[in-house]
Amino acid sequence: xIFRLNPSSGIPLYLQLMEQVKHSxxxxxxxxxxxxxxxxxxxxxxxxxxNTVVRAYRELEHEGVVKLKHGSGAFIKESASGRARLIHKAxxxxxxxxxRLLSLGLTEDELRRAxxxxxxxxxxxRRSKALTEGKP
Amino acid sequence: xIFRLNPSSGIPLYLQLMEQVKHSxxxxxxxxxxxxxxxxxxxxxxxxxxNTVVRAYRELEHEGVVKLKHGSGAFIKESASGRARLIHKAxxxxxxxxxRLLSLGLTEDELRRAxxxxxxxxxxxRRSKALTEGKP
DNA sequence: CAACGTGTACTAGTCTATCGACACACTATG
DNA sequence: CATAGTGTGTCGATAGACTAGTACACGTTG
Numbered sequence: 001x002i003f004r005l006n007p008s009s010g011i012p013l014y015l016q017l018m019e020q021v022k023h024s025x026x027x028x029x030x031x032x033x034x035x036x037x038x039x040x041x042x043x044x045x046x047x048x049x050x051n052t053v054v055r056a057y058r059e060l061e062h063e064g065v066v067k068l069k070h071g072s073g074a075f076i077k078e079s080a081s082g083r084a085r086l087i088h089k090a091x092x093x094x095x096x097x098x099x100r101l102l103s104l105g106l107t108e109d110e111l112r113r114a115x116x117x118x119x120x121x122x123x124x125x126r127r128s129k130a131l132t133e134g135k136p
Numbered sequence: 137x138i139f140r141l142n143p144s145s146g147i148p149l150y151l152q153l154m155e156q157v158k159h160s161x162x163x164x165x166x167x168x169x170x171x172x173x174x175x176x177x178x179x180x181x182x183x184x185x186x187n188t189v190v191r192a193y194r195e196l197e198h199e200g201v202v203k204l205k206h207g208s209g210a211f212i213k214e215s216a217s218g219r220a221r222l223i224h225k226a227x228x229x230x231x232x233x234x235x236r237l238l239s240l241g242l243t244e245d246e247l248r249r250a251x252x253x254x255x256x257x258x259x260x261x262r263r264s265k266a267l268t269e270g271k272p
Numbered sequence: 273c274a275a276c277g278t279g280t281a282c283t284a285g286t287c288t289a290t291c292g293a294c295a296c297a298c299t300a301t302g
Numbered sequence: 303c304a305t306a307g308t309g310t311g312t313c314g315a316t317a318g319a320c321t322a323g324t325a326c327a328c329g330t331t332g
Contacts (some may be wrong), residue, residue: 174307177311193309206308206309208309
């Protein structure tokens with residue numbers, strides 16, 4: 001449950017914190033129902049403003065990873081572990097694909113771009129498919 | 137050779153322009169040696185500042201897609217088509233992987249995150265591998 | 273029911289990315 | 303060799319993201 005952030009990495013602190021929480025859930029270090037550190041407590045430990053921790057926690061709540069309870073604290077949501085396992089499986093598939101494409105000679109940036117293009121492409125086709133099937 | 141940008145999409149104009157140029161190369165609409173529109177001409181057509189076109193062109197040059205010739209114009213680089221074909225092949229592989237993972241129930245954001253994680257992971261292992269093999 | 277600990281809300285400062293205005297330097301062309 | 307058309311460079315304005323400071327509201331606990 002020790003989070004370590006890098007203030008000079010260029011990556012926003014609240015994003016780094018979100019990453020670490022998600023990662024802890026995926027590795028099982030944090031389980032359903034576990035309480036996260038208090039906002040103030042964590043802010044003090046990491047030497048940053050409580051609002052930055054709030055930002056991270058609130059976005060994690062928005063993503064369905066944690067549940068904030070006014071007056072009590074922040075807790076790992078029920079469904080979080082299941083999704084974590086799903087994502088962990090996906091990681092294997094992604095790994096082999098990425099390795100294959102990199103070995104073909106693609107640069108990391110080219111790979112990222114092709115991936116984003118594919119998401120955009122698939123997104124629009126999913127939309128039209130949902131429409132024809134009557135699932136808005 | 138008609139580029140169409142969306143000023144209110146939240147995506148920077150110079151990035152949108154870069155995308156369109158790259159896409160044109162990948163589809164074959166732009167071939168090796170072809171001249172791109174003049175900076176001022178394109179800026180006028182797209183109703184934006186010449187500097188924004190410059191930004192796009194310069195980054196494309198940095199990526200090896202185009203070659204800027206002082207006094208003459210901007211041209212598609214020699215090696216660009218070859219890379220475009222490579223990327224086009226990669227797109228097929230990526231497509232099947234993305235579709236498979238989406239059908240497993242992953243959200244787009246989860247997929248994106250897992251992908252970025254994989255890149256970071258692979259990046260660090262590539263680094264250490266290069267070191268042990270003496271290829272800095 | 274009081275007091276402490278929790279998350280919440282509002283406001284403001286700072287920094288960076290993006291885009292724009294304008295003057296400079298090179299090159300083809302007649 | 304002049305001129306028009308090309309890319310190059312410098313500077314500034316603006317908007318948005320990120321972080322911080324401070325006061326408020328709810329809930330648990332004795």
